[in-house]
Amino acid sequence: MDSFIAFFENIPTTFRAGILIGGIVLFWILEGVLPLFSFQYQKVRHAGLNLFFTMCTAIIGFGLAGVLLAASNWASGNQFGLLYLIEMPLWAQIIVGVLLLDMIGAYFIHWLEHQVKWMWKFHLVHHSDTTVDVTTGLRHHPGETVFRIFFTICAVIIVGAPIWMVMFYQSLSVLFAHITHANINMPKALDKILSFVFVTPNMHKVHHHYMQPLSDTNYGNIFSIWDRLFGTFASVDNIAELTYGIDTHMAPEENDRLSNLLRIPFQPYRTPEGTKFGGKDELKVKVSN
Numbered sequence: 394m395d396s397f398i399a400f401f402e403n404i405p406t407t408f409r410a411g412i413l414i415g416g417i418v419l420f421w422i423l424e425g426v427l428p429l430f431s432f433q434y435q436k437v438r439h440a441g442l443n444l445f446f447t448m449c450t451a452i453i454g455f456g457l458a459g460v461l462l463a464a465s466n467w468a469s470g471n472q473f474g475l476l477y478l479i480e481m482p483l484w485a486q487i488i489v490g491v492l493l494l495d496m497i498g499a500y501f502i503h504w505l506e507h508q509v510k511w512m513w514k515f516h517l518v519h520h521s522d523t524t525v526d527v528t529t530g531l532r533h534h535p536g537e538t539v540f541r542i543f544f545t546i547c548a549v550i551i552v553g554a555p556i557w558m559v560m561f562y563q564s565l566s567v568l569f570a571h572i573t574h575a576n577i578n579m580p581k582a583l584d585k586i587l588s589f590v591f592v593t594p595n596m597h598k599v600h601h602h603y604m605q606p607l608s609d610t611n612y613g614n615i616f617s618i619w620d621r622l623f624g625t626f627a628s629v630d631n632i633a634e635l636t637y638g639i640d641t642h643m644a645p646e647e648n649d650r651l652s653n654l655l656r657i658p659f660q661p662y663r664t665p666e667g668t669k670f671g672g673k674d675e676l677k678v679k680v681s682n
Contacts, residue, residue, distance in 0.1 A: 410568075411566060423577050424577060429578045442532075450535075453538045461546055475553060494559070495616050496619050497551055498548030502544040503612040518532065527574055527612075529601075530570030530575075589621075599627055600612070601628075602638045
C-alpha cells in the first residue's frame, strides 16, 4: 500500500498522459471494431474539434494544479475534512474518499449545471455533440472547466483528501470519461450488471439523448450509486433509439463549428417548446427509474 501511495503522490506525467492519450487511441480502435452506432461523419475532423477542448482542459488544469495541491496539503496536513471524523483503515479511506470526491466534485456539479441556466449554457457545449464517441468525453468549454475545477478543489477540502488520493481519483475519472463516451456496443446484460455500481457506456449514453427527461438523468461520473440514491437514474429498453445532441442546437452550424461553440455561453438563452427548462417530453423510448 505504501508503494501505491508513493506512486500517486508523485505520479509520473507519462502515466497521466498515457491514460489520456492511450485511452483515446484504444477506444478509437474499439469503436471501429464494435461500434454502437454507425455514424456517417468525418471522424478525424470531429476528433480534432473535440481534442481542441481537451487541450484547453489540460492547460487550465495544469494552470490551477498549484491551487489544487495547496488545498489538498492544507486539508490533509490539518486533518480537516470528512475522512478524519472517524478512524478508518487505509483501504476504507480510499473507498470512502474516492466515493465522496466523485459525489461532490463530479455528480453534484454536473447536476447543478443542469439546474442553473448560466452554468447550463457552458455545459451545453458538451451536450451539443450529435456523434458521441470517445473524444466527446473531454469536450468541455474552457469556462466550464474552470468551475468544475473549483468544485473539485471544494470537494478536496470537504473530504480532506491527500494529493495521492486526488491523483488516483482523477486518473479513474479520465479513464471513465473514455469508457462511458466511447461508441462501443457493450453486451446489454453486462452493462446492466455493472451499472448497479459503476457508470457504464449505455447508462451514460442515455444522458446524451437530445431531449428531457433523459438529458436530465444519469449525472454520475464513476459511480452510478449517486443517481440511484438521489433518484436521477434512468434507463431505456433500446439504446439504439437514442438521438444524441441537444434540441436547441441540432444544426451543424450550431454544434460543429468551433467559433460558435466558444460563443454559446454568451449567446441569448433559448427555450423552444419541448426543450430544456420548459415544454413537453416527446420521447418515444421507455424510461425506467
